[in-house]
Every structure is written in structure tokens, then in C-alpha cells.
Amino acid sequence: MKFWRCTVCGWLHEGDNPPEHCPRCGAPAEKFELVDMAEYDLADEEAAAPVVKELTEADKNRIQPALYRISYGLFIVGSKDGDKINAQTCNTVFQITSTPMRVVVGVNKNNLTNDYIKKSGVFTVCILGQEDRQMVGQFGYRSGREINKFENVKYSIGVTGAPIIDQCIAYLECRVDSELTIDVGTHTMFVGEVIEGNVKNESEPMTYAFYRQNKNKPAKTPAAKQWRCKVCGYIHTGEEPPETCPVCGAPSSEFELVQ
Amino acid sequence: MKFWRCTVCGWLHEGDNPPEHCPRCGAPAEKFELVDMAEYDLADEEAAAPVVKELTEADKNRIQPALYRISYGLFIVGSKDGDKINAQTCNTVFQITSTPMRVVVGVNKNNLTNDYIKKSGVFTVCILGQEDRQMVGQFGYRSGREINKFENVKYSIGVTGAPIIDQCIAYLECRVDSELTIDVGTHTMFVGEVIEGNVKNESEPMTYAFYRQNKNKPAKTPAAKQWRCKVCGYIHTGEEPPETCPVCGAPSSEFELVQ
Numbered sequence: 435m436k437f438w439r440c441t442v443c444g445w446l447h448e449g450d451n452p453p454e455h456c457p458r459c460g461a462p463a464e465k466f467e468l469v470d471m472a473e474y475d476l477a478d479e480e481a482a483a484p485v486v487k488e489l490t491e492a493d494k495n496r497i498q499p500a501l502y503r504i505s506y507g508l509f510i511v512g513s514k515d516g517d518k519i520n521a522q523t524c525n526t527v528f529q530i531t532s533t534p535m536r537v538v539v540g541v542n543k544n545n546l547t548n549d550y551i552k553k554s555g556v557f558t559v560c561i562l563g564q565e566d567r568q569m570v571g572q573f574g575y576r577s578g579r580e581i582n583k584f585e586n587v588k589y590s591i592g593v594t595g596a597p598i599i600d601q602c603i604a605y606l607e608c609r610v611d612s613e614l615t616i617d618v619g620t621h622t623m624f625v626g627e628v629i630e631g632n633v634k635n636e637s638e639p640m641t642y643a644f645y646r647q648n649k650n651k652p653a654k655t656p657a658a659k660q661w662r663c664k665v666c667g668y669i670h671t672g673e674e675p676p677e678t679c680p681v682c683g684a685p686s687s688e689f690e691l692v693q
Numbered sequence: 694m695k696f697w698r699c700t701v702c703g704w705l706h707e708g709d710n711p712p713e714h715c716p717r718c719g720a721p722a723e724k725f726e727l728v729d730m731a732e733y734d735l736a737d738e739e740a741a742a743p744v745v746k747e748l749t750e751a752d753k754n755r756i757q758p759a760l761y762r763i764s765y766g767l768f769i770v771g772s773k774d775g776d777k778i779n780a781q782t783c784n785t786v787f788q789i790t791s792t793p794m795r796v797v798v799g800v801n802k803n804n805l806t807n808d809y810i811k812k813s814g815v816f817t818v819c820i821l822g823q824e825d826r827q828m829v830g831q832f833g834y835r836s837g838r839e840i841n842k843f844e845n846v847k848y849s850i851g852v853t854g855a856p857i858i859d860q861c862i863a864y865l866e867c868r869v870d871s872e873l874t875i876d877v878g879t880h881t882m883f884v885g886e887v888i889e890g891n892v893k894n895e896s897e898p899m900t901y902a903f904y905r906q907n908k909n910k911p912a913k914t915p916a917a918k919q920w921r922c923k924v925c926g927y928i929h930t931g932e933e934p935p936e937t938c939p940v941c942g943a944p945s946s947e948f949e950l951v952q
Contacts, residue, residue, distance in 0.1 A: 445852050449776075457852050457889070460925030460940050484815070484853055486793075486868050486886050494794070496939045497890035500863035501788050501796075503820040505766030505900045517708075526787045529760050530799045531878045534745075535753070537760075538797070538882065540789045556743070561762040593704050593716050594743055604759035609745050618873055618884060619790045623797065625877060627745050630716070631756035641764045641900060666719025680755045681719050 437469040446484055506642040510560040510573050511539055512597040513550035519597045521583060522547045523574030525642045527559055535628040537608060540621050546578040548622055555610045556594035557626055560602035563637035567649060569601055593630050603639060606631040632680060635671040661689040696728040705743055765901040769819040769832050770798055771856040772809035778856045780842060781806045782833030784901045786818055794887040796867060799880050805837040807881055814869045815853035816885060819861035822896035826908060828860055852889050862898060865890040891939060894930040920948040 438452040439445070442461040447453050452466030489497070512521030526540035539559065541548045551557045562569055573583050588600035592607045608626025616623045661675040662668070666682035675689030697711040698704070701720040706712050711725030748756070771780030785799035798818065800807045810816045821828055832842050847859035851866045867885025875882045920934040921927070925941035934948030 447852070448854050449850075453850075455926040457849065460922065460927050462926070484868060484888055486888055489794070489888075492942075493889075497794060497865070497887055499892045499939075500820065500865055500890035501794065501887070503766075503863040503892065503898045504768075504786055504788060504796075505764065505898050506787065507762075507764030509763075526789065527763055528765065528785045528787060528799065529763060530785065530882060531880050533879065535748070535756060535760065536877060537763075538799070540787065540797070561759065590716065591712075593706070595707050604762040606756070606759055609743060614875055614877055616873055616875060616884070618795060620792065621790050623789060623882070623884075625875070625882075628756055628760070629743055629745055629748075630752075631759035633758045633762065639762045639764050639902070641902075643898070643900075663719070667714040667721070668719055680758075683751075 438466040439469045441465050441467055508562045508570060508640045508642055508645055509539075510558075510562065510569055510599055510602065511541060511547060512558045512560070512599075513547050513556060514554050514595045514597070515550045518550075519584065519591070520546045520550050520578035521558075521560075521573050521597055521599070522578070523570050524559075530625065536611070536614075537606060537626055537628060539624050539626070540618075541624065542621050543617075544620075551610060551624055552622075554595065555612070556596050557608050557610065557624065558592055558594065558596040558598050559606040559608065560599050561604040561606075562640045563603035563635070564640045564644060564648075565637055566601050566603070566640060567645060569599060570645060570649070600634075603635050603637050604631070604633040660692040662692045664688050664690055697725040698728045700724050700726055767821045767829060767899050767901055767904055768798075769817075769821065769828055769858055769861065770800065770806060771817040771819070771858075772806050772813055772815060773854045773856070774809045774812050777809075778843065778850070779805045779809050779837035780817075780819075780832050780856055780858070781837070782829050783818075789884065795870070795873075796865060796885055796887060798883050798885070799877075800883065801880050802876075803879075810869060810883055811881075813854070814871070815855050816867050816869065816883065817851055817853065817855040817857050818865040818867065819858050820863040820865075821899045822862035822894070823899045823903060823907075824896055825860050825862070825899060826904060828858060829904060829908070859893075862894050862896050863890070863892040919951040921951045923947050923949055 438447040440456040440461055442465050452463045454463055506525035509524045509527050510521050511524040522545055528538055530536050530538050589597045592598045594607045598605045606628050607630040608628050611625050611627055614625035661670045663679040663684050665684040665688050668679050668681040670676050675686040677686055697706040699715040699720055701724050711722045713722055765784035768783045768786050769780050770783040781804055787797055789795050789797050848856045851857045853866045857864045865887050866889035867887050870884050870886055873884035920929045922938040922943050924943040924947050927938050927940040929935050934945040936945055
């Protein structure tokens, strides 16, 4: 296989012939020159992958809008340090394996929550619904080093000791797998094994795109009814009690209205 | 700080007192016993995090619906092996750092695309729009080991040598950073530095939730017009040419209708 270099922008093309147009700068085929392959270590193919070059401002301006097309959910990621708790808004969460159930979260290393996760080895992920928009501002933009983000916020402490805010549609509790956790420059990617979790109500999850489109609109009053399972104490939020208790399996007749 | 163990389900609670109810099984405070802390190595707090235990079927049935509330986009992730190409449907992609621009993708280790990414050190991410539903089936469910997924699919080869399908709203080309890439059991998390990318049209990105709700509805005919920049050759898809060419900056008057 031959390599061709665009003499306009420097990109390498691999193939018997140069491309019709440079896919980076659009220069036509005649602007490509055959590369002396001795310049490159082709011992393995990965070494022949395009070299990472510093992107110009024009490159970044072209690529950035493509990155904005990636879809995200919106979450409150929390952790603890002894009996102190903190939490932050986060959009980078996905499930990575089903067996065992593992999720990945990306957290900026400057954030207090990052310190807490590293110290305690645990984190919670509260999944926000479309009616939980105020939580994005409550836990974003400011640091738990300066303010108590939980003031006037209803929450409980999970089995991990990390916080779970009441106003979310579902939550997960995770223990960090240190060996699967990576320092990626400005951020840490924590891989956590899910050890607990539950759905709190059936509202639609909020996506980042939905939040941007609706953040200045007033939220509807969230469903206020709460039902307690008389057998095990589980709290269900919604207009009706659940068909069966997800914790102990009791039927809906065992639920009483709390508020 | 003291530790309390739920005698019903075994969960550990950290605090001066046992919790009112076990957050896992709902058992009341009196079902908790004080744990002899000598049982645990408390040299650092992480060691005191809840132990990961095998989840019961009931646990999994409770937690799984919470995992389903995580929002995802939909993508075609492609790579190459020499001059062979392959691609697959994927929902696990997020940006992890801005400087440098890096993304993470999760890919099942059984998939041919995983082999190709490891061999070549490159991958592409094509971001699907709401009109690109047929691509999910085209590149999902079946293996590139058995069929040629690119038959009857229009695509180009990017600067990485990996494929970029025409029917997507934006794409990214990445070089794998091997040191930031992790084997997570059934899947690999590849961290890639974004070396190229662009928006192809202005349609809404498709989320996984949108796909599930609409997968059986016929897609509208996608915008068929393509405009070529006469200066650099860049192709824009849409009803109108762009205000300025994102590659060379030429104004809309320099665009000609291709189809």
C-alpha cells in the first residue's frame, strides 16, 4: 500500500492512488505527492495511523459543531468524604457492561466531587427527568467548596453513604473499580460497579438537548404524591402506587398515601 | 465512625446510628447490628466502601429499569484492517475532554469492529440524525464477519482510512490513545483523540429513546440537495448552501448545486 501526502495541509492518504479531493482541505488529487515510506515505521499498522497533529483554530471550529451533535442525558453525580457529601451536574454517563452491571462517568479533576469519589471509592448517579430542571442549576456552575449545594434540597443517603436527591426519576449507586479508572487529562473516567439502584418515578428522562431548549421555561409542579409500602417502607412517587413493590414484592394494596 | 450491618440483607451502614430503614431491603433500624470494625481494613476510606456482592435476580430486576433511564445517542462506529472496513451501531459515545478533543466509545469485544480498532488504532463515529433510522438496522444485529454491511450504502473513506457513511448528520475521526484504553470485561472502552470531523447536515440528532419510539415508522425522504464549494470542493447537504464554507470560508455564492 502507498501513502500520499496532501501538499496543501499535510494529511496522509493510504491507497494505490491519491484521493479525488483531500478530505481535510478539499485540495484536488494533483496536490498529493507520494510519500517515501521509509519515513514511517510500518512495523504494525497502528503506527501507520494518522499522526495526531495540533489542530488549528479553523480545525477546531469545524470539528466542534460535530461534537455538539453527540446526545447526552443529564445527571447529578454525588459522592462523600467521611460524613461530608457533595454532588455535581454531569452529562457524561453510560452503561459499559451488563454482566456485571457497570457504568462509566466522566468528572473534571478540578471538581470537589472528583476528590470525594477518589477518596471514598463510591458514587451515586441520579438520573434527572424533564421536570427536574432546577436541579441542573442547583448542582452545576458552583463548587461545593464554597457553598452547601444540599441546602433546601431533599435527599437521602444511600447504601454507599453517597447522596441521592429526592427529585430525580431513578438512581444508581456504584463502587469504583480502581483498576478500570483512568486519568484522561482534565477529567477522570470512573468505572463503577452498580451495587444498588431503583426507579423513583415514571417521568421521561431529560436529555441535554431538552434542557438547553427548555431551561428558561418554568417547570410544571412535579407529581407530589408519595406512597409508602407498609411491608418494607419503600417510597414510591407517582399518581398511583406501583403494581408491586420493587423491593419486597408486596401488592399495590399494601401501599399507603404519605403526602 | 461506626459501621452497622443489616442482619436481613447484609448491607453496611456507616454512621453513629443505624438508619431508620435499610435502604436496600427496607428492614427497620432494630434489624441492624454494630459491626466489629476489626473485621475491616479501614486504613483508607475506599477500603470501607460497600463490598461488591453478587446481585440476586430481584436486585437486578430492580436496578435494570434505572439503567434504562440513562439517555444515549445513536452512532455508527467504524474502523479498518488494512483495506478492509467494518462498522457497527453503537450508543455509548461521549466527549471526555475538550483540550485536547477526546471521545470515549464502548465496543463489545466479540464485535469485528473491536478487532479492527485494536489493529488499526483508528475509528470513526458517524452521528445519526432522526432520518437515519435505517442505518441502525443496516449496521446492527449482524456481523461484518458474515456480510458486507456496506453493500448498497454510500460512504467515503476518511483521513484515518476508516469509513464515514453518507447518511449521518456529522462525523468524527479519531486516533486511539492506547494508554487511555481499557478492557472492561465484555467491552473495550476506547479513548480517541479527535483528529477530524464535520457536520454534514443540520437535522436533529437521533437519541436511542427516539429510535425505540419511531423505529417502525417510515423515514421521511432525506434532504437530497447537495452543494459543492467551488473553491475547495467541500460538499454540503441541505435545502440551501451554508452561509460560509466550514472548510475554506468561501461565501454561499461560491456553492453550486450538485444534485
